[in-house]
Amino acid sequence: MSANIIDGKQIAEEIRKEVAQEVEKLNEQGIKPGLATVLVGEDPASQTYVGMKQKTCEVLGMHSIAEKHPAEMKEEELLKLVEQLNQDPDVHGVLVQLPLPDQIDEQKVLLAIDPAKDVDGFHPDNVGRLMVGQPRFSPCTPAGIVELLHRSGNPPAGKHVVVVGRSNIVGKPVAILLMQKNDRANATVTVAHSRTQNLPDVVRDADIVIAAIGSPHFIKADWLKDGAVVIDVGTNRVDDATRERGWRLVGDVDFDAAVEVASAITPVPGGVGPMTITMLMVNTIEAAKQLSGIS
Numbered sequence: 139m140s141a142n143i144i145d146g147k148q149i150a151e152e153i154r155k156e157v158a159q160e161v162e163k164l165n166e167q168g169i170k171p172g173l174a175t176v177l178v179g180e181d182p183a184s185q186t187y188v189g190m191k192q193k194t195c196e197v198l199g200m201h202s203i204a205e206k207h208p209a210e211m212k213e214e215e216l217l218k219l220v221e222q223l224n225q226d227p228d229v230h231g232v233l234v235q236l237p238l239p240d241q242i243d244e245q246k247v248l249l250a251i252d253p254a255k256d257v258d259g260f261h262p263d264n265v266g267r268l269m270v271g272q273p274r275f276s277p278c279t280p281a282g283i284v285e286l287l288h289r290s291g292n293p294p295a296g297k298h299v300v301v302v303g304r305s306n307i308v309g310k311p312v313a314i315l316l317m318q319k320n321d322r323a324n325a326t327v328t329v330a331h332s333r334t335q336n337l338p339d340v341v342r343d344a345d346i347v348i349a350a351i352g353s354p355h356f357i358k359a360d361w362l363k364d365g366a367v368v369i370d371v372g373t374n375r376v377d378d379a380t381r382e383r384g385w386r387l388v389g390d391v392d393f394d395a396a397v398e399v400a401s402a403i404t405p406v407p408g409g410v411g412p413m414t415i416t417m418l419m420v421n422t423i424e425a426a427k428q429l430s431g432i433s
């Protein structure tokens with residue numbers, strides 16, 4: 139058997155068309171949705187992600203502000219910048235790219251973002267709302283995974299989903315989203331991680347595997363049940379001398395072998411990644427509407 143490849147790029151494009159129409163409608167009402175991104179330091183992967191977020195804003199006709207600061211930036215300065223963006227009426231979404239350098243307390247910064255502009259959905263207010271089933275903004279990667287499952291015809295309702303990874307950005311929120319009582323969720327969810335005993339056996343019981351552990355090719359094909367659906371969130375850079383840039387991106391799943399066992403699988407790149415950025419745009423539009431009293 140060879141799995142269907144879930145084309146995240148194409149599904150993201152579908153949603154972006156819907157987003158572009160929404161932007162046009164808002165423009166007609168004199169509202170230009172605006173996103174501010176804040177990058178501290180020179181981490182190459184973070185630079186790439188922030189660059190893609192900015193570019194997508196521009197392509198969709200949204201306003202974007204790119205704040206770039208040196209790795210030595212003081213926590214106090216970053217908090218001041220966040221407050222300034224909170225107050226800026228042209229900015230509807232504020233995103234501070236993670237991880238932050240060690241001298242900055244990440245939770246303190248996330249707490250400083252106005253929850254109404256927290257398009258990442260990382261502020262504890264928004265995490266709490268998600269938990270009780272009344273989300274203001276769903277975190278982008280988890281929301282993208284829900285859309286991918288829905289739009290690729292792999293509904294999670296009643297299925298056993300095993301999430302491998304327990305981060306605040308992906309593992310925990312995707313588990314919460316998929317266990318909610320609604321048509322795009324209703325799953326039975328297990329959250330496994332690096333300390334889980336007999337991890338391969340736990341994964342073998344999954345109808346849907348969500349790999350978000352951040353380790354290249356960590357999940358092997360013989361850990362998968364025949365016909366499992368595999369969502370690979372990993373974006374790991376590995377050395378590759380055949381590429382001009384010297385590296386390539388691989389997921390958390392051993393794709394070449396898993397494709398023979400799974401019924402559907404997301405590629406890396408071109409699976410979850412484009413969805414994350416798209417859901418950020420969806421959240422920014424939602425923020426613009428809410429802040430303008432439209433929804």
Ligand code: GUN
Nearest residue numbers: 233234235236237258278
């Ligand atoms: N770092 C990795 N993923 C994300 C994300 O979704 N949002 C932010 N702000 N930082 C990240």
